[in-house]
Amino acid sequence: MVCLRVNLLTKLGVLVLFQVAALIIYNSQDIDPEPSVHLAGDTVDYSAEYRIIQFYKHQGIPQDYTYHDVSIATQCSVNHLHHLVELAERWKGPISCTVFAPNLDASYADDAIDILRKCFSDIRKYVYFHLVYPAQHPADVSKVGVWQDLSCSALLDKLQNYGYQNYVVGNIPFPHNILRNVARKGVITEFVLLIDIDTMPNLELRQEFNNFAYRHSLFGLLTEQTVFVVAAFEIKKGIKMPSNKTELLSGIRTGTVRTFHNETCWWCHRSENFDLWRKIPQVSNLEVAFYADWDKSWEPFYISHRNVPLFDERFKQYGFDRIQQICELHIAGYKFAVLNNAFVVHHGWKFRGNFYANKDKDNAQNWILFNYHFKDDLQKKYNTNRTCSPVELWIPPGKRRSAPQPISHGRGVVASRFKPNILKEGAR
Structure with a gap:
């Protein structure tokens, strides 16, 4: 009988020790007093x-x-x-x-x-x-x-x-x-x-486009394969946004406004043909100024019908995330109509070097996705041999001056939109 009591007490003691040990371990954990909701x-x-x-x-x-x-x-x-x-x-x-x-x-x-x-x-x-x-x-x-x-x-x-x-x-x-x-x-x-x-449209653009759409019977026209491009610019920090084209061109002359990505990727907006666009005077009605040629590095902002192709969600971080969608519009047969008075302006000038640490790595990854997967997918989707561009050497943007020429007819770019005599580089 005594042995039975001893064994029972021993087992109870062991159980208590286990409970105490478990309590100590639990209390020693970093428990968030305010759990996630x-x-x-x-x-x-x-x-x-x-x-x-x-x-x-x-x-x-x-x-x-x-x-x-x-x-x-x-x-x-x-x-x-x-x-x-x-x-x-x-x-x-x-x-x-x-x-x-x-x-x-x-x-x-x-x-x-x-x-x-x-x-x-x-x-x-x-x-x-x-x-x-x-x-x-x-x-x-x-x-x-x-x-x-x-x-x-x-x-x-x-x-x-x-x-x-x-x-x-x-x-x-x-x-x-x-x-x-x-x-x-x-x-x-x-x-x-x-x-x-952080990119602002000119004042009255919404109403002006609605009037334009009514004049040209665009509402309800689901077969229209045209996107309406708005010219893109960037303004120095702290400077008031221009309201209209006249004010915008004044900012260009005074040096507070320049074309978007002027220093970092001016060729990404080359097709908007600023030299032609700036010569077209501001008028009361919004109209098509000219039709632009698609370019493999083009990243325009545009107004479109809601049924245009969506963006490819495989592209993350930096590089080709907008280019791929413009590429698809080109393959699908869309036209690019540049509007005469419409524009957007980005807050702040963009400068080389002001990017996050892994930009080149992410850009290279998206280059592979774009050239060796996305473009093939487009050809299957639209059952066509048409493609956006030939495959070109991957060269980080900061190293293009000394790099060999691209594999196939790279159009080339210059370091600055407003310095056309600088040595041409390989495209993005």
């Missing part, structure tokens, strides 16, 4: 790598909504949301905006959306928001409310100083084309202008 109701992209919430915190359709209109589609991470204030004020019409919101960025995006709507009536009336985040980095809204007491100006300051560099969101690859497609799919008008969120 994830959003429900999301869908997935075609690869199942990303989650999507369309029309996040939707507040309804404005009373003056009409399908025969043109919307802006745009995308950003949290640190660029402040640009919506100016964009909505200039556009005065529907804007579909996708926000990349992995992890706790979703909490701050949620607060920012609420405060932006409260502070700015144009955002409240016109902007539809969508969220995208990686499946491995789900949107975490456990910190919602941290910014809720911020004033309007304090919020804008928070957003501008959020701390991200372009293409770098907590070391998570930035999926431009998924974000663009989500914004495109969130457009509820017949026409769409897809631009970067």
Whole structure:
């Protein structure tokens, strides 16, 4: 009997020791006192790598909504949301905006959306928001409310100083084309202008294009295979955005405005033929100034019918993410009509060297995808032998001056749009 009691006590002692040990281990772990709170109701992209919430915190359709209109589609991470204030004020019409919101960025995006709507009536009336985040980095809204007491100006300051560099969101690859497609799919008008969120259209462009579309019976014309190109420029930081073409050309003359990517990739907008465009005077009506020839490095901004091909979502980070979609338009037989008075202007000049650390690596990866996979896919999709361009040597942009010539008729570029006598280089 004594032995039985001893054995029982021994077993109880061992059990207690195990429980104490388990408690010590549990308490020694780094347990988050505020666990993550994830959003429900999301869908997935075609690869199942990303989650999507369309029309996040939707507040309804404005009373003056009409399908025969043109919307802006745009995308950003949290640190660029402040640009919506100016964009909505200039556009005065529907804007579909996708926000990349992995992890706790979703909490701050949620607060920012609420405060932006409260502070700015144009955002409240016109902007539809969508969220995208990686499946491995789900949107975490456990910190919602941290910014809720911020004033309007304090919020804008928070957003501008959020701390991200372009293409770098907590070391998570930035999926431009998924974000663009989500914004495109969130457009509820017949026409769409897809631009970067820090790129501003000229004033009255929406109304001028609607008038143009009515004059030329474009609404409801689903067979029209023309995109309407708006010339692209960049302006020095701190300088007021031009309202119209006259003001824009004045900025060109004074040196505060120049063609987009003038220093980093001017050939990416060569087809817009600025020398011809600037000679066409500003007139009261928006019209087609001329038709542009497609070029393999062209990255135009344009207004199009909502049914134009979407972006290829395999392209992430830097390089070929816009070129591939223009390539598909070319293969599909679209025409590129440059408008006479229309333009967009990017906030700030772009300079060589002001890119993130892995730009060349990502560009090379996308070059392989574009030349050895995407272009073949297009030929199968459209059942054609037509192609965008012959395969050329991959040469990082900063090393092209001393590089050998491309394999097949590279058209060449110069270092600056306004320095035409500089030695030509291989194309992008």
